[in-house]
Amino acid sequence: MAETTAIRTVDGAAARVRAPAATITDAASWTCPAPLRDHRTVVMGHGGGGQLSAELVRHLFAPAYGNDVLAQLGDSATVTLGGTRLAFSTDSYVVRPLFFPGGSIGDLAVNGTVNDLAMAGATAAFLSCAFILEEGVELATVGRVAASLGAAARAAGVVVATGDTKVVDTGHGDGVFINTAGIGLVRDGVDIRPERAAPGDVVIVSGPLGEHGVAVLSVREGLEFGGEVRSDTAPLGSLVQAMLDVCPDVHALRDPTRGGLATSLNEIASAAGVGISLQERSLPVPDAVAGACAFLGLDPLYVANEGKLVAFVPPARADAVLAAMRAHPLGAGAVAIGTCVAEHPGTVVARTGLGGTRVVDVPVGEQLPRIC
Amino acid sequence: MAETTAIRTVDGAAARVRAPAATITDAASWTCPAPLRDHRTVVMGHGGGGQLSAELVRHLFAPAYGNDVLAQLGDSATVTLGGTRLAFSTDSYVVRPLFFPGGSIGDLAVNGTVNDLAMAGATAAFLSCAFILEEGVELATVGRVAASLGAAARAAGVVVATGDTKVVDTGHGDGVFINTAGIGLVRDGVDIRPERAAPGDVVIVSGPLGEHGVAVLSVREGLEFGGEVRSDTAPLGSLVQAMLDVCPDVHALRDPTRGGLATSLNEIASAAGVGISLQERSLPVPDAVAGACAFLGLDPLYVANEGKLVAFVPPARADAVLAAMRAHPLGAGAVAIGTCVAEHPGTVVARTGLGGTRVVDVPVGEQLPRIC
Structure with a gap:
């Protein structure tokens, strides 16, 4: 599930000129908001999709990004660009192990983002796909993950349109992390939220x-x-x-x-x-x-x-x-x-x-x- | 620089029905293509943006995704969706250290993707922003990175519309990795490639x-x-x-x-x-x-x-x-x-x-x- 911070039906041009309501501008002087002070450091639960995740979005990311709508947790954002109503969503995938009964990280990377778009009533059209590889992972593993991702994309009827690959040194990653972002057309007349x-x-x-x-x-x-x-x-x-x-x-x-x-x-x-x-x-x-x-x-x-x-x-x-x-x-x-x-x-x-x-x-x- | 695999001016609907020219469908039986056989495992150079990166895209990712245009290295993909011509791009950011003279990973995550879109003649409108955090990184570090990212987005006139946060256990990440994907309107009448x-x-x-x-x-x-x-x-x-x-x-x-x-x-x-x-x-x-x-x-x-x-x-x-x-x-x-x-x-x-x-x-x- 992508965590959407604000913004629905905002035209690109309009969005670019409006001033944010409340923003953090000085990165050097960031102070921890009270609701986050139970933890000085990031714990696993901050990525768990529960209360800690929600608090991180609400009190850390949303104020930093300065969107003028209160932070919301949603599956995708609905935006209007050039007169077209689009759903836009992203998720990173860090599942361990990479292959499991019924699928792989490649399947999740496609289906997870396709589903986030579907939850706005949108049909996924294009995906971006970015790999962060750990130095030393076998090329055959990467090849199998990419093959499963490609097969899942074809099954879902979505085109991988753009990608990126980064490599981090051994011990600073975990084999394969994937991020996908997706865009899709929102069906006319629906308002799902x-x-x-x-x-x-x-x-x-x-x-x-x-x-x-x-x-x-x-x-x-x-x-x-x-x-x-x-x-x-x-x-x-x-x-x-x-x-x-x-x-x-x-x-x-x-x-x-x-x-x-x-x-x-x-x-x-x-x-x-x-x-x-x-x-x-x-x-x-x-x-x-x-x-x-x-x-x-x-x-x-x-x-x-x-x-x-x-x-x-x-x-x-x-x-x-x-x-x-x-x-x-x-x-x-x-x-x-x-x-x-x-x-x-x-x-x-x-x-x-x-x-x-x-x-x-x-x-x-x-x-x-x-x-x- | 995003590595674009194929696809320009493809309508979403059309793209969904056309069959790929050559695809890998069986993830279990992936065999390493000859041009990649110098390395059994991923090396740092596979993420360096040079020849090794290009070969990985051409011989591993592009065949897996099954796009019917030869893999190309580009800054962003140009796609047509609902009659609107969009640029779409993604990059992950794994820079070390997170802060350096003149900027931070947050600045890069905005400007890098905004610039990829600009290289197609597009004005960036919306960004997705996904963090992969390592358990144990200080919340203040995450807060400062997010603040710099938000400030960079405002400076670039782009709205962070959707996001995601994952946490990986200590020793399986490196503080903060960020992925952004961006969409922007391509200016009428331009054909930059x-x-x-x-x-x-x-x-x-x-x-x-x-x-x-x-x-x-x-x-x-x-x-x-x-x-x-x-x-x-x-x-x-x-x-x-x-x-x-x-x-x-x-x-x-x-x-x-x-x-x-x-x-x-x-x-x-x-x-x-x-x-x-x-x-x-x-x-x-x-x-x-x-x-x-x-x-x-x-x-x-x-x-x-x-x-x-x-x-x-x-x-x-x-x-x-x-x-x-x-x-x-x-x-x-x-x-x-x-x-x-x-x-x-x-x-x-x-x-x-x-x-x-x-x-x-x-x-x-x-x-x-x-x-x-």
């Missing part, structure tokens, strides 16, 4: 949860269930277009990667000022994922997915959207998992099988480092 | 050479001349627009970063199938740079610049372009350094002060690792 989630919306997920995180972790730890669970990495552009065909007014979409479904739902609840009520037993957690999570002490709601989305859909169109999703290979397991409510704004509550409720909170750091 | 350099063209550089590389190396090595030479990092968008105001038919532009002026000239000579004849004594090398290079055993023609461009201009408009450049603060030191010739295609020849000639070749690897 977290703030549009509204009480009454049906919350739909496109299929089984937690597969990517469990697949990576299992091979990393050499665990037995590694063979059973494969990463779900997949490009979601055509699934989103199929949904928009039957409901152009989808309110919000997100792909629950780092931080899992729980984090995505909390971000939307918070951005829209709504509550979310989940039916816990509706959550599609495969037995193998549930077993692995129990063994590893993880909650599947916080485990990364790389080929799933969560949608907030007006109730009148929910059945049509569900049917369209189930007719698509990447949405065959789509289910409604809950509703958006006016109560407990900003909070996600799950109704348990026993009739009780529990708050589904945002993780502070991350339970699975370097998962994407 | 290396292939358009033509015999008769006047070759112009915008000012003194070698300052960035010497500034970084001096502080890295703790050398005395560090105080004298400052990085020239600067955004060249407005300089290019001033040039295009007087000559919309500029043939080729390049910013001579990694690999220096020598590499840029060789790439253009090779792409256009022309020779380039330089007057060695016209080359603007400041005394402090010349002195530092002599001391360090470097050739200033191969040292990176981060705020300079080289232009190939039709002879009839060369004086007008030179005058427009000299009237701009970033082109005050612009000079003609040679001409494009029909002889010795693909080769750059310098006429020395004593009346002799020497071939200005492409470096194999890099003389200055991690300069940007």
Whole structure:
């Protein structure tokens, strides 16, 4: 998930002349804002997609970049350039190991960015692709990663238009890091963003949860269930277009990667000022994922997915959207998992099988480092 | 300098359906192409912007991505999306140290990508900005880098629209790596690309050479001349627009970063199938740079610049372009350094002060690792 700092529907020319509201201009005299003072140095959780990540964006990056809209966490930015409405997004990929059941860092680098664009209702057209290689990594490894990236791009229908390669000395990198940025056309008439989630919306997920995180972790730890669970990495552009065909007014979409479904739902609840009520037993957690999570002490709601989305859909169109999703290979397991409510704004509550409720909170750091 | 693989003026929709000419589809069975077999593993030179970098793009990345145009090394890709002609470019920044006389990795991350877009005649509008942080780096360092990046973006008139942050464990990164990708509108009526350099063209550089590389190396090595030479990092968008105001038919532009002026000239000579004849004594090398290079055993023609461009201009408009450049603060030191010739295609020849000639070749690897 890209962390978007502000800016929607800003024309390039207009953006270039407007003054930022509040900026940091003197790099030499930077002082740490109070909300970040728990840590003097960067910890793994700052990259985990949870609360620490959000605070870093809000209190460090956003003020530095001086955008005049409060920092937001989104999957991509929507911008207007030369009269064309574009989605623009970036992600770096530092997953370890580079190859895992169901995919590789090359697949993630394509699908992750394609999916961020899809979450704005955009069809990815072009990708940039930049490698940071560590001196000493085998050329065959780089070749295999590039081949998997190329195959994923063709499968997703996106063209790698520009690239870059840097090499860092041994011990200052980790084999292969990849960054991709993507641009895509936003479909006419759609306005998909977290703030549009509204009480009454049906919350739909496109299929089984937690597969990517469990697949990576299992091979990393050499665990037995590694063979059973494969990463779900997949490009979601055509699934989103199929949904928009039957409901152009989808309110919000997100792909629950780092931080899992729980984090995505909390971000939307918070951005829209709504509550979310989940039916816990509706959550599609495969037995193998549930077993692995129990063994590893993880909650599947916080485990990364790389080929799933969560949608907030007006109730009148929910059945049509569900049917369209189930007719698509990447949405065959789509289910409604809950509703958006006016109560407990900003909070996600799950109704348990026993009739009780529990708050589904945002993780502070991350339970699975370097998962994407 | 971004390494562009193929694709110009491709409509998003068209690009998505056309089949690649030659592709690698089976990541597991990748075999090393013959031209890459001198190295089993990645060496620093693969990221140096010279011959090894070019071979990696041509023989590893381009076949993997399956674009149907031969791999080209360019500063940015020009693509058409929704009827709008865009330049799109990316670079990662791994410079060491993060701060140096005249700038920081944050300045480079903005200006480097803005300049790649400018080399296609485009005005940068939006940047993505992705950080890969090493666990343990001080938050104050990240804050200062972000502040310098934000200030550089404002100075360049470009908006940071989307971002990402990843953290890697200690010993698997190097403080701060940054990737930026940029999109910009290509000015109507311009067609600027290396292939358009033509015999008769006047070759112009915008000012003194070698300052960035010497500034970084001096502080890295703790050398005395560090105080004298400052990085020239600067955004060249407005300089290019001033040039295009007087000559919309500029043939080729390049910013001579990694690999220096020598590499840029060789790439253009090779792409256009022309020779380039330089007057060695016209080359603007400041005394402090010349002195530092002599001391360090470097050739200033191969040292990176981060705020300079080289232009190939039709002879009839060369004086007008030179005058427009000299009237701009970033082109005050612009000079003609040679001409494009029909002889010795693909080769750059310098006429020395004593009346002799020497071939200005492409470096194999890099003389200055991690300069940007």
